[in-house]
Amino acid sequence: MMDLLMVAALVGGLGLCWLLVDFCGWTAKH
């Protein structure tokens, strides 16, 4: 359970950075 949580934290952290890519792309157009 703890392992799932920790892997989810890593995936979530990098997932947020993935969203930042899209946010920056959106900012470039607006």
Next chain:
Amino acid sequence: MSYLSVVQILIYFGVLLAAVQPLGAYMARVYENERVLLEKPLGWLERLFYRAAGVRPDDEMDWKTYAKSMLLFNLMGAVFLYLIQRLQGVLPLNPQKFAGVAPDLAVNTAASFLTNTNWQFYGGESTLSHLTQMFGLAVQNFLSAATGMAILVALIRGLRRKSGKTIGSFWVDLTRTTLYILLPLSLVLAVILVSQGVVQTFRRDVGAALLQATHDDKGKDVTEQTISVGPVASQIAIKQLGTNGGGFFNANSAHPFENPTPLTNFLEMLAILLIPAALCYTYGVMLGDRRQGWVLLAAMAALVFMVLPLVVAAEQAGNPLLSKLGVDQRLSTLSAGGNMEGKEVRFGIVNSSLWAAATTAASNGSVNAMHDSFMPLGGFVPLWLIMLGEVAFGGVGSGLYGLLMYVIIAVFIAGLMVGRTPEYVGKKIEAFEMKMASIAILITPLLALVGAATAVSVHAGTSAVGNPGAHGFSEILYAFSSCANNNGSAFAGLSANPFLNIALGIVILFGRFVLAVPVLAIAGSLVGKNIVPTSSGTLPTHTPLFLVLLVGTVLLVGALTYFPALALGPVVEHLIMIGR
């Protein structure tokens, strides 16, 4: 400071400067996809990687694809690194039979090595198997360094190209960096280190009879000492060259098996700044204007030279409270003098201070002396260099792209002064670039200061501190600053606990990628912009005037964001000390 101290520092920077041009020119050839000598023996391996991964090397990426490839690759690395730590107990190459690493520590270490930070909340020789050290940490040492350099090269392409949308291929940049730059340099350094006594073996720990028997805390006689060994040299070489800093041993480069002689100390110290310095020349070559690279290198050197004498002088002066007790700390023919607490006698004051400045100027983080034992002003210097954002040399790739964010801010300020649209190397700096540069510059102080403030506000944070008062605050501030700026060195005195493992892990992860993504966005924005011809209104960015403007911008941003926190830590500690 003795004249020998000055000579040692001058020799160090002289050799470093001499290596900048040849290595920088070579790296430019690697990134321009020009033929290099190593392509003959290694070209087949490069092609094999591409074929195995289904990569077409000629297919370039726009900035979003580049950024997402980078993130995806790093995500896979993070999960792999986490799993290898957790499963090391059942995996081979574990002669000491270490159990799996605890989940919160494993996630901290995975984030740390993924991002070139190499913050270590574990003792390598007492926690990690040879397999984890080699296939987990050492591999990430290469890949995290290559990732930083790839991002820098993408930004350079964005600045140089006049049209199009692509900024190169992340897979090609990653592969060529690893294969033609990091691997050969590491191999050469590792062999030299082995020749000097750095261990490289798969053997388990070695037992040695104690000269004088002692007893443990239960009163039982102890007659033998366990000496840890392992595949050290291969890890130490890339740890320094890749500005990673994570040691095989807990004592890091103070350990005689990592750094046994003055020669290894010199070479390892040289390796710390070698690639970050040479990349400035690479930048100039790729841009077609070497002066642009030299001015950035001069800015980096100026930022370090400003504070280097302070740390050497503070450590050489020693502790005034000990002087009052009659302890002789003066430099003499019989004694190196100074504050030798936490320092190795074989390195002395100068090489410990110089290392501390180099390792925190670069985002290396390895230590050959304990920064926690430095005098308050001596400890102030590494902390200050970290807080500048790891742009005075900085990490491989990340240091220069960090400094280029400050360049954008500097030309913007200059543009405001003269009322013109700011330009840099012919590219107009507009609202989007400024927004992205602002995110890149503000994210690390935000993470460091909010993180440190949170930690000193909760019991889980304060209970981990080894010292009370201002020094304890410095320990927490140093930890969060080091992690947010991906340095990884520790002030020591801070014990690991689940709160700090998770909090610092988050800070490390965002400190790397929330900065890297806007950098790539700027590359993507600039790549399609035409180059504006130079006119009488263009601000020249290769002159001493621009050097002053750039250094001033870095200092002002660093000073204004961090100075109040610094005042509560090392500054107060110094005042208390001299007031006693």
